Amino acid sequence: MSKNEIKQLIARRTEKDGLTDTGIAGVRTFRATQAIPCVPAVYDPCVVAIVSGAKEAVLDGHRYVYDDSQYLCCPMSMPVKAGTPNASSENPLYGVFVSLDPHAMSQLALEMENAGGVLPTAVGELRAQGIRLSKWDDGFTEALLRLLHLGASHTDTAVLGEARLRELYYAILKGEAGKSARQAFGAGNAIARSIAHVSSHLDEPISIDDMATRAGMSRAVFHRRFKQVTTMAPIQFVKSMRLNNAAMKIASGMTVNEAAIDVGYVSPSQFSREFKRMYGQSPRQWSEGNQLPVGVA
Known part of the structure; x- marks a missing residue:
């Protein structure tokens, strides 16, 4: 149900294709109602989450297709090709683009480590840390929904935005992409x-x-x-x-x-x-x- 709420929030607040600011620094929603072939792009540290439709990203010949079952985590700047080959007016794509602030992510990863938090081991962790697909777990879904709800109020966004974004970062670091993200933002990387x-x-x-x-x-x-x-x-x-x-x-x-x-x-x-x-x-x-x-x- 939470994913459907996220989709409804995006649909209500999006009037045209492309990226739409939410009022929260680094957080934008997007819509695509036409197919876009994979074209050159550069992903700076970010998470891209899809709630309707599917997206593609290609890194050095490795193709990543993701939808509302997995989100994409890119903890380092990467040269990719990206697109929405299957989007249409009948099957619109809705999603959220979240920039990952290196300082905030590094600080949070350190706090988790000091608190004894054990992050999950990523399969094949030495390969392709530049991009990970991570399961939409309950923690990520609820944190994203709580973050996007702030867009209805400028006051709520100003007062709670940083805390809700931190909550989402925490969910990312606890998820399947958590270990590679911690490695990317760690002081020793x-x-x-x-x-x-x-x-x-x-x-x-x-x-x-x-x-x-x-x-x-x-x-x-x-x-x-x-x-x-x-x-x-x-x-x-x-x-x-x-x-x-x-x-x-x-x-x-x-x-x-x-x-x-x-x-x-x-x-x-x-x-x-x-x-x-x-x-x-x-x-x-x-x-x-x-x-x-x-x-x-």
Whole structure:
């Protein structure tokens, strides 16, 4: 019943396709009534929960399809392809996008550890920590419903928003994705820190040696550990982050040259070659044929 209440709340408050602010920082609802193919995107730390329909995300060839039985948890910035291939006016997709605040998640994970809370072990925890699908358990469902109920009152949202969001974070850390999320936000996760640095410095030169040094690892150890966590080699990850960001910027109206420079490319010809190799189209063809779908997150 709670999931149906969440769906009804979203439907009542959503007048058009795309993302809708709830008034709670980092929490947005979304609707899609038309099919959107999987297109390049970058997921910053977030949870995406679907209450009607299904979504897809693809990370390095691994396809994740999720609906109201599982939510997606992405505790680190990841270059993905995402879409809603099956959405239609007859079968609309409704969902919630929740940004995960690194400081709040880290603090809460530490408090849980100090309190003796044992988090569930994730199957295959050394592989693809960048994305996890987690079962919609009662704790997550009730916490999300309580959070979304605040949208009916500005006063309630202002007074209780932070506490209700913390309650949802707690449910996430206790769920099936909890262990990988704690690892990502833990003080000792050098890979997550390296990814956060890359994500915020794409317009600067990035070398694997520098990434390894920042992580306090040898190049060989860093390469192996990075691939365990993300399924990608570091150089492939950096390239995917740059090109996905560029594709989104171009689809949003930025010129090809501006987008290339914005994500760290100094050679337009190199950017064009790598873009076409990644997406099968030149940047200009992409610019003419693609418009960033609202609500693709």
